[in-house]
Amino acid sequence: QVQLVESGGGLVQAGGSLRLSCVVSGRTFSDYTVGWFRQAPGKEREFVATISSNWRGTSTYYAATVRGRFTVSRDNAKNTVYLQMNSLKPEDTAAYYCATGPQTTVTSAPGDYNYWGQGTQVTVSS
DSSP: OEEEEEEOEEEEETTOOEHHHHHOOOOOOOOSSSEEEEEOOSSOEEEEEEEEEEEEEEEEEETTTBTTTEEEEEGGGEEEEEEEEEEEOOGGGGEEEEESOOOOSSOGGGGOOOOOOOOOOEEEEE
């Protein structure tokens, strides 16, 4: 059974940084894409970043709203994906979720992910 567990959320002032972690178990981690999504109260879940790792190498893709501030990385030996978030803004406040699925290339579509974590809350104060 595939399981994902996020950690690292918290309260931070605007301009600060946080690093989220996502530990994946129950599958051959290195073969599959992992994505980060977020959902603020009253809003739809939105794509944040994704990372793939295959025979071509590692690829990443970011939402325009976080590009240049967030960095996604993975440690295949630890079955873990990280989301380093810098220059945080109040509008980054949301529950952040990691997800994986059958894809082996980067994808921003939530429908391409069929395993999701429970989420970790990030709150950025102004």
